[in-house]
Amino acid sequence: MIGVIATMTVQDGNGPQFEAVAAELIEKVRAQEDGNLLYQLTRSKADANVYKFMELYRDADALRAHGTSDYFRESFGKLGALLAGEPQIEYLDGV
Amino acid sequence: MIGVIATMTVQDGNGPQFEAVAAELIEKVRAQEDGNLLYQLTRSKADANVYKFMELYRDADALRAHGTSDYFRESFGKLGALLAGEPQIEYLDGV
Numbered sequence: 001m002i003g004v005i006a007t008m009t010v011q012d013g014n015g016p017q018f019e020a021v022a023a024e025l026i027e028k029v030r031a032q033e034d035g036n037l038l039y040q041l042t043r044s045k046a047d048a049n050v051y052k053f054m055e056l057y058r059d060a061d062a063l064r065a066h067g068t069s070d071y072f073r074e075s076f077g078k079l080g081a082l083l084a085g086e087p088q089i090e091y092l093d094g095v
Numbered sequence: 096m097i098g099v100i101a102t103m104t105v106q107d108g109n110g111p112q113f114e115a116v117a118a119e120l121i122e123k124v125r126a127q128e129d130g131n132l133l134y135q136l137t138r139s140k141a142d143a144n145v146y147k148f149m150e151l152y153r154d155a156d157a158l159r160a161h162g163t164s165d166y167f168r169e170s171f172g173k174l175g176a177l178l179a180g181e182p183q184i185e186y187l188d189g190v
Contacts, residue, residue, distance in 0.1 A: 003137035003149060005100065019190055038133065040151065042098035042187035052187060054098060054149050056135065092137035092147060095114055 001037065001094025002063050004055040006087055011049075014082040018051065021082070025075035032069070035062020049084070056094065096132070096189025097158050099150040101182055106144075109177040113146065116177070120170035127164070130157020144179065151189065 010018045022041050029039045037056040044050035057063040066072055080087070105113045117136050124134045132151040139145035152158040161167055175182070 003135065003147070005147065005149070022190070038135075038149075040098065040133075041190040043190050045186040045188060051190070052098070052100065052185075054100070054133075054151070056149070090147075091140040093140060095117070095136040095138050095146070 002057045002060060003092035003094055004053070004057070004063070005090040005092070006053040006055065007090075008051045008053075008079065008087045009047075009049050009084045010051065010082050011084045015043075015048065018079060018082045021075055021078045022051070022053075025071065025079075028069075028071045028075075029066065032071075033062065033066055035059065035065060097152045097155060098187035098189055099148070099152070099158070100185040100187070101148040101150065102185075103146045103148075103174065103182045104142075104144050104179045105146065105177050106179045110138075110143065113174060113177045116170055116173045117146070117148075120166065120174075123164075123166045123170075124161065127166075128157065128161055130154065130160060 026039055026041060029036055035058040037058060038054060040054045042052050042054060044052065057066065121134055121136060124131050130153040132153060133149060135149045137147050137149060152161065
């Protein structure tokens with residue numbers, strides 16, 4: 001199992017739009033990726049501009065399928081335009 | 096829904112013991128807490144001494160039940176003794 005924590009900080013005011021784009025992406029991930037075990041968006045209680053995707057994948061193939069899908073690339077571009085800086089992506093092993 | 100990301104860095108060599116104590120805790124959480132939706136331990140691919148619990152709770156009551164349980168307090172004490180510093184606990188809202 002592989003975990004991913006993706007931290008994204010939006011520019012002030014971009015939260016609602018970020019959540020709308022993310023919701024579409026989440027729907028596609030859950031519908032099309034049987035190797036995805038979790039794809040949960042969360043928002044920091046300490047800073048409402050900070051979002052974190054909590055993600056779990058069955059294995060490296062499942063993670064690769066996610067990252068190379070058209071819908072992910074398209075969404076990632078839209079989400080990126082709303083951010084205040086680079087996303088921080090942490091890769092983890094399930095224990 | 097409430098998310099928690101708990102980051103814990105162990106002292107060199109304490110990984111196996113940390114994982115053993117965590118495994119007992121995880122078993123109890125999954126068996127006894129119907130308000131817990133996820134309690135997954137992961138280990139950073141960038142630094143094998145860095146562990147992250149990815150946690151999701153149905154609501155604040157479920158999180159409180161977790162944090163006030165005897166088994167959590169007992170385990171947290173054991174885990175704490177293995178760490179190289181304070182744990183970092185992030186609280187998040189499910190989106």
